[in-house]
Amino acid sequence: MQPFNRLNHRTLMGSVIIEHIKKTYDKGNVLALKDVSFTVNEGELFGLIGADGAGKTSLFRILTTLLLADEGKATVNGYDVIKDYKQIRGCVGYMPGKFSLYQDLTIEENLNFFATLFATSVEENYDLIKDIYEQIKPFKDRRAGKLSGGMKQKLALCCALIHKPAVLFLDEPTTGVDAVSRKEFWEMLKRLKEQGITILVSTPYMDEATLCERIALIQNGNILSIDTPENITKAYPRKLYALTASVVHKILSDVKAYPEIASCYSFGEFLHISFKNDGKDNTKELLQHLSQKGFKDVTIKEIEPTVEDCFIELM
Amino acid sequence: MKQFLVFVKKEFYHVFRDRRTLLILFGLPIMQILLFGFALTNEMKNAKVVVVDYAHDIASQQIITKIEASSYFSIEKAVMSYEDMHKAFKQGKIKCAIIFPPNFNEDLTHAQKASVQVIADASDPNTAKTIANYLTAYIGDYQQSINATMQLPMVIQPEVRMLYNPDLNGSMNFIPGVIALVLMIICVTLTSVSIVKEKEMGTMEILLVSPFKPIYVILSKAVPYLALSLINLVVILLLSVFVMNVPIRGNVFLLFAECTLFVISALSFGLLVSSFTNSQQAAMLISMMGMMLPTILFTGFIFPLENMPLPLQVISNIIPSKWFYIIVKAVMLKGLGFGTVWKETCILLGMTAVLLTISLKKFKIRLQ
Amino acid sequence: MEKAIICKDLTKQFGDFAAVNKISFDVNAGEIFGFLGANGAGKTTAMRMLCGLSYPTSGEATVAGFNVYKQQDHIKRNIGYMSQKFSLYESLTVQENIRFFGGIYGLSDKALKDKSNSLIERLGLQAEAKKRVSELPLGWKQKLAFSVAIIHQPKIVFLDEPTGGVDPITRRQFWDLIYEAADDGITIFVTTHYMDEAEYCNRISIMVDGRVEALDTPTNLKHQYKVETMDEVFYQLARAAKRSGE
Numbered sequence: 001m002q003p004f005n006r007l008n009h010r011t012l013m014g015s016v017i018i019e020h021i022k023k024t025y026d027k028g029n030v031l032a033l034k035d036v037s038f039t040v041n042e043g044e045l046f047g048l049i050g051a052d053g054a055g056k057t058s059l060f061r062i063l064t065t066l067l068l069a070d071e072g073k074a075t076v077n078g079y080d081v082i083k084d085y086k087q088i089r090g091c092v093g094y095m096p097g098k099f100s101l102y103q104d105l106t107i108e109e110n111l112n113f114f115a116t117l118f119a120t121s122v123e124e125n126y127d128l129i130k131d132i133y134e135q136i137k138p139f140k141d142r143r144a145g146k147l148s149g150g151m152k153q154k155l156a157l158c159c160a161l162i163h164k165p166a167v168l169f170l171d172e173p174t175t176g177v178d179a180v181s182r183k184e185f186w187e188m189l190k191r192l193k194e195q196g197i198t199i200l201v202s203t204p205y206m207d208e209a210t211l212c213e214r215i216a217l218i219q220n221g222n223i224l225s226i227d228t229p230e231n232i233t234k235a236y237p238r239k240l241y242a243l244t245a246s247v248v249h250k251i252l253s254d255v256k257a258y259p260e261i262a263s264c265y266s267f268g269e270f271l272h273i274s275f276k277n278d279g280k281d282n283t284k285e286l287l288q289h290l291s292q293k294g295f296k297d298v299t300i301k302e303i304e305p306t307v308e309d310c311f312i313e314l315m
Numbered sequence: 316m317k318q319f320l321v322f323v324k325k326e327f328y329h330v331f332r333d334r335r336t337l338l339i340l341f342g343l344p345i346m347q348i349l350l351f352g353f354a355l356t357n358e359m360k361n362a363k364v365v366v367v368d369y370a371h372d373i374a375s376q377q378i379i380t381k382i383e384a385s386s387y388f389s390i391e392k393a394v395m396s397y398e399d400m401h402k403a404f405k406q407g408k409i410k411c412a413i414i415f416p417p418n419f420n421e422d423l424t425h426a427q428k429a430s431v432q433v434i435a436d437a438s439d440p441n442t443a444k445t446i447a448n449y450l451t452a453y454i455g456d457y458q459q460s461i462n463a464t465m466q467l468p469m470v471i472q473p474e475v476r477m478l479y480n481p482d483l484n485g486s487m488n489f490i491p492g493v494i495a496l497v498l499m500i501i502c503v504t505l506t507s508v509s510i511v512k513e514k515e516m517g518t519m520e521i522l523l524v525s526p527f528k529p530i531y532v533i534l535s536k537a538v539p540y541l542a543l544s545l546i547n548l549v550v551i552l553l554l555s556v557f558v559m560n561v562p563i564r565g566n567v568f569l570l571f572a573e574c575t576l577f578v579i580s581a582l583s584f585g586l587l588v589s590s591f592t593n594s595q596q597a598a599m600l601i602s603m604m605g606m607m608l609p610t611i612l613f614t615g616f617i618f619p620l621e622n623m624p625l626p627l628q629v630i631s632n633i634i635p636s637k638w639f640y641i642i643v644k645a646v647m648l649k650g651l652g653f654g655t656v657w658k659e660t661c662i663l664l665g666m667t668a669v670l671l672t673i674s675l676k677k678f679k680i681r682l683q
Numbered sequence: 684m685e686k687a688i689i690c691k692d693l694t695k696q697f698g699d700f701a702a703v704n705k706i707s708f709d710v711n712a713g714e715i716f717g718f719l720g721a722n723g724a725g726k727t728t729a730m731r732m733l734c735g736l737s738y739p740t741s742g743e744a745t746v747a748g749f750n751v752y753k754q755q756d757h758i759k760r761n762i763g764y765m766s767q768k769f770s771l772y773e774s775l776t777v778q779e780n781i782r783f784f785g786g787i788y789g790l791s792d793k794a795l796k797d798k799s800n801s802l803i804e805r806l807g808l809q810a811e812a813k814k815r816v817s818e819l820p821l822g823w824k825q826k827l828a829f830s831v832a833i834i835h836q837p838k839i840v841f842l843d844e845p846t847g848g849v850d851p852i853t854r855r856q857f858w859d860l861i862y863e864a865a866d867d868g869i870t871i872f873v874t875t876h877y878m879d880e881a882e883y884c885n886r887i888s889i890m891v892d893g894r895v896e897a898l899d900t901p902t903n904l905k906h907q908y909k910v911e912t913m914d915e916v917f918y919q920l921a922r923a924a925k926r927s928g929e
Contacts, residue, residue, distance in 0.1 A: 105328055
C-alpha cells in the first residue's frame with residue numbers, strides 16, 4: 001500500500017466516511033439511496049433511524065463491501081469500500097438484519113466456526129465477548145435453531161465481535177425483539193462502545209434513537225437530519241404540546257380540523273400537537289373550542305419533543 | 316488452510332444433522348438401484364411366441380413341441396409373410412417370433428447345419444433378452460438330444476435378431492444410468508441448495524464480509540459433496556455387484572477417475588445454479604429440470620436414444636451425463652480400457668472446464 | 684356486554700412444556716384489545732388457538748360465539764387475520780388481491796365489485812388499482828392488507844404485529860384504520876412491540892411465561908404498577924420471565 005494511504009489509514013482509524021452515495025436497483029428504476037453523506041467518528045455509537053425500505057440495509061451493505069454504490073465514495077476504517085474491500089472484510093463486524101446463524105450448529109460450534117473464519121480463536125478475544133457470552137454459555141451445546149430470539153441475538157453479536165472488529169455494523173438487531181431484550185441489547189452495545197469499537201446500528205424504533213450518541217434520520221433514501229438526539233429534538237421548530245382526554249382518539253379529527261393546528265399525531269394516550277403560530281394563547285383557545293364540541297376533560301401541557309416528533313416533522 | 320478445514324467440517328455437520336439431506340444422500344441410490352433393478356428384471360411367464368413354420372417337418376415340429384411343453388411360453392402358430400410379421404411387431408401385437416425356414420430338416424440332416432430365426436421386440440430389452448435366451452436354450456437342448464444318437468454332429472444355428480433396440484440398452488445398463496443420475500442429484504442439487512441456503516439465512520453475507528476468500532467458500536462447499544458422492548459411488552457399485560449381479564468388468568481406478576471427473580462437472584453446474592438463484596426452491600427446481608431430467612432422457616438408459624427424433628439426439632450431445640454414461644458403460648459393463656473412451660473423456664473434460672470457469676466467474680464476491 | 688372472545692383456562696401443552704398455561708380473559712365486542720408479551724411468552728400459540736388453527740390441550744374458549752374445539756370452520760368464517768409477514772399476493776394487482784380474498788370469503792360478484800371500489804377509493808389507491816402489490820410502498824401494502832382482512836366484515840380481526848417496520852406517519856394512519864374498523868363494530872385483537880401502540884388499545888393483556896400476568900386498561904395498569912409509561916409496566920412484568928424464545 002502507498003505511504004499516503006497508510007497515513008490516511010492511521011488518522012481515519014475506526015471511522016466511517018460516506019460521500020454522496022447513490023444506489024439504485026432494477027436498472028435505476030428503484031431508488032434506494034440518493035446522495036447520502038455523513039461521517040461516523042472513531043469510537044462512536046451511531047444510529048441510523050428509519051422505517052423499512054428507507055435504505056438502511058443498502059447503505060450497510062455498501063459499507064461492508066457487499067454492494068457497489070452507483071455513485072459516491074465511502075471509506076471504512078480508512079479503507080476504500082471498492083478498492084480495499086479485502087482489508088475492510090478483515091476489520092469489520094457485521095450482523096445482517098435477517099442473520100440467523102447456522103441453525104443446525106450449536107452455540108459453541110457457531111462461535112468457533114466464525115472465529116476460525118475470521119482467522120482468530122475464541123480465546124484470543126474472549127474478553128470482548130465475555131459479558132455477552134457468559135449469558136448464553138450454559139446452553140453452549142444447544143443448536144442455534146432451538147434458541148430464543150434474545151439468545152440468538154446475543155450469539156449473533158458474539159459471532160460478529162469475535163475478531164475484535166474496528167467497526168461494527170448492526171442492521172436492525174432489535175427488530176421483532178421484545179422490549180426487555182431490546183433494553184438488554186442496548187446495554188450490551190454501550191459496554192462495547194466503552195471498549196473503543198465504532199458501532200453503526202440501524203433501527204426502525206424511534207425510541208432507541210436517544211440511546212445513540214449521534215443519529216441519522218433516514219427516509220426514502222434521504223438523510224433527513226444528522227446530529228445528536230438532543231440537538232435534533234432541540235431543533236423542533238415549534239412549541240410542542242401533549243393533549244390528553246379520556247377518549248383521545250375521538251378528539252383526533254376535531255383537533256386536526258382546528259385551523260390553528262400545524263401538526264397533530266397520536267402518541268400513546270396523548271396527542272402531540274403544535275400550532276402554526278406560537279405567539280398566541282393557543283392552548284386556551286383550543287380547549288375552549290373542544291369544550292364547545294363536548295369534550296370537557298381535555299388537558300394540554302407543553303412537552304419536550306421526542307425524536308419521533310422530529311422525524312414526523314422532517315418527513 | 317485451517318479455515319478451510321473448519322469450513323469443510325461445518326459442511327459435514329450440515330449434512331449429517333439434516334435427515335432430509337441424509338435421506339437423499341444414502342436412501343436415494345439404494346432406492347434407485349432397487350427400483351430400476353426390479354422394475355427392469357421382471358420374470359416372464361406365458362410369453363406369447365409366434366411360430367412361423369415354413370418347414371413343417373419333423374425337426375421343426377419336435378422343437379415346437381418342446382417349447383410348447385414349457386410353462387414359460389404360449390405358442391401361437393401362424394402362417395404369415397415376413398411383411399405381415401413385421402407389421403405385427405410394429406403394432407406391438409407380437410413380442411417374439413421363431414421362424415423355421417423351408418427345408419429345415421433337410422438342411423439339418425444333409426448339410427449337418429440349419430439355421431432358425433428368433434426375432435424379439437427389444438424395446439422392452441429385458442423381456443426380449445430373456446425370451447430369446449430361453450428359446451435358444453431350447454434349440455440348443457434339442458440339438459444336444461439329437462446329436463446323442465448321431466455320429467456326425469449337427470448344428471442348429473439360432474439367429475437372434477433384436478428389433479428396435481439391437482444393443483439391448485436397458486438391461487444392465489441401468490446401473491451406469493443410476494450412477495449418473497445419483498451423482499447428478501447429489502452434486503447439483505445438494506451443492507446448489509446448500510449455497511443458496513446460506514444466502515437465504517443471511518450467513519452468506521457474513522461469509523463474504525469475512526476475510527475468508529470467496530473462492531474458498533465454493534471449494535469448501537464442493538469438497539464434502541465430492542467426498543460424499545464418491546462414497547455413494549461405492550455404495551452403488553457394491554449394490555450392483557452383490558444385489559443386482561452386475562459385475563464390474565473394467566478397471567475400477569479408471570471408473571473412479573471418470574466418475575470424479577463427472578462429479579466435478581456436476582459440482583460446477585451446481586455452483587452455477589446457486590449463483591443465479593436466491594431461494595432453495597428455485598435452486599432445487601433448476602437442478603432437477605436442468606440436469607436430472609436431461610440425464611434421464613438423454614443418456615439413453617431408459618429410452619433408447621436411437622429412437623428419438625433427430626433434434627433431441629443432437630441436444631443430447633451437450634448433456635455431460637450422456638458422455639459419462641457411454642464411458643461407464645464401456646468401462647464397467649464391457650470392460651474396455653481408457654483407449655476406447657478417451658474421446659468421450661476429452662469431451663467431458665472440456666465440458667467440465669467450461670462449466671467450472673463459468674461458475675467461478677459467475678460467483679459473486681458481492682451480493683449483486 | 685357482548686363478548687367477542689371468552690377464554691377459560693385455555694392451555695396448550697407441547698410435551699412437558701406449557702406454551703400457554705391456563706389463560707383466562709374476555710374480549711368485549713367492539714373493543715381494541717392489545718395482546719402483549721415478551722418473545723416466547725406464548726402469544727403466537729394462544730393466537731393460533733383462537734384463530735382455529737390449532738386445538739387447545741385443555742380449557743375452554745369461544746371466539747365470535749363459536750367453540751374452538753368443535754366449530755373451527757365457523758370461527759374462520761367470522762374472523763379476519765393479518766400478520767406482518769404479508770397476507771397479500773405480491774404478483775397480483777391491488778384489485779385482484781381484493782377480489783381474490785373477497786372471493787375466498789364467498790362475497791357475491793356484485794358485493795365484491797362494490798367493496799373493492801369503495802375500498803380502493805377510501806385508501807386513495809385509485810391510480811394504483813391495476814398495479815401489482817409488489818410495486819406499492821410498504822406502508823400502503825400494510826393498509827391494504829388490513830382492509831382486505833376485514834373485507835368480509837368479520838366479527839373479530841386478529842392483527843399480528845401489523846405495524847412492524849413502517850414509518851411513524853404510516854403507523855398512525857394504520858391506527859386510524861383500526862379505529863375506523865372498531866367504530867364499525869369489529870373487535871380488534873392486536874399484538875405489537877411498540878409500547879405507545881399499546882396505549883391506543885382499550886384494554887391490554889401482558890403474557891409472561893405462558894400466563895396472562897396483567898389485564899386492564901393502559902391507564903389502570905400504569906397506576907397499578909406506579910409508573911409513567913406502558914414501557915415500564917411491560918419491563919417490570921417481562922423482566923421476571925423465566926423463559927424466552929418462541
